[in-house]
Amino acid sequence: xxxxxxxxxxxxxxxxxxxxxxxxxxxxxxxxxxxxxxxxxxxxxxxxxxxxxxxxxxxxxxxxxxxxxxxxxxxxxxxxxxxxxxxxxxxxxxxxxxxxxxxxxxxxxxxxxxxxxxxxxxxxxxxxxxxxxxxxxxxxxxxxxxxxxxxxxxxxxxxxxxx
Ligand code: COA
Numbered sequence: 001x002x003x004x005x006x007x008x009x010x011x012x013x014x015x016x017x018x019x020x021x022x023x024x025x026x027x028x029x030x031x032x033x034x035x036x037x038x039x040x041x042x043x044x045x046x047x048x049x050x051x052x053x054x055x056x057x058x059x060x061x062x063x064x065x066x067x068x069x070x071x072x073x074x075x076x077x078x079x080x081x082x083x084x085x086x087x088x089x090x091x092x093x094x095x096x097x098x099x100x101x102x103x104x105x106x107x108x109x110x111x112x113x114x115x116x117x118x119x120x121x122x123x124x125x126x127x128x129x130x131x132x133x134x135x136x137x138x139x140x141x142x143x144x145x146x147x148x149x150x151x152x153x154x155x156x157x158x159x160x161x162x163x
Contacts, residue, residue: 004084004115005077007034007069010050011043012149014131016123018057020088021064023117030063032080037070044132044156053149074109085112090119090126 006024010017010033025031033054037047045053047068058064069076077085085105087098102114119126131144135153142150 001029002084003030003032003080003082004028004086005032005034005073005080005082006086007036007073007076009036009038009041009043009128010054011038011041011045011128012050012131012145012153013054013057014123014126014128014144014149015146016088016090016119016126016144018146019120019123020086020117021058021061024086025061025064027115028063028084028086030065031061031086032082033058033064033066034073034076034080035066035068036073037068044153049152053152056148057146072108074105074112077112078109083112085114087114087116088119089116090124 004024004027006021008017021031021033035047035050035054043050051066051068054066058066067080073085085102087102089095089098098116105112105114126144131141132153134144135141135150136157141153145153
């Protein structure tokens with residue numbers, strides 16, 4: 001049985017992330033989405049809100065669970081007894097950062113393998129920040145996120161006076 005973790009900030013989850021989750025859930029027996037409590041980013045959604053959104057979107061995936069984590073990714077993977085780290089590669093610009101992360105993780109945890117899935121071309125330009133920026137100018141984000149996520153982004157922007 002192969003258990004994999006798919007880590008990220010997911011602030012918020014987009015259709016690009018969902019494409020990776022859908023495909024990874026068909027490759028691995030179990031997939032754990034690890035939602036990072038990222039100290040270096042100022043998130044729009046709290047880590048629990050991000051977990052809730054992902055749980056809602058993955059409720060029809062019996063082999064997918066969602067957990068929050070803090071600290072090193074390799075420690076989280078070990079704690080969850082996972083052997084594989086899944087990451088999506090959107091474009092060549094992701095490559096250097098992802099390679100550095102995968103190689104560093106390999107040095108500190110030799111038992112873990114990083115597997116890259118190429119992001120669907122439809123989403124190769126997409127990022128959570130772009131979605132939030134378009135929404136902040138009242139643009140249409142329905143093709144990038146699911147309806148509940150869209151509603152929650154709009155509600156956050158309203159609470160924060162559009163920022
Ligand atoms: N579709 C759409 N967007 C995607 C995407 C996809 N398939 N894959 C990545 N992105 C976007 C995200 O939306 C995000 O956009 P943003 O910067 O506008 O928010 C961006 O790409 C990168 O985000 P993410 O994939 O969430 O990565 P991250 O850089 O926030 O976090 C971790 C990556 C969690 C794997 C890394 O920070 C980590 O391991 N942290 C734990 C600490 C640790 O172990 N450090 C040592 C690592 S060597």
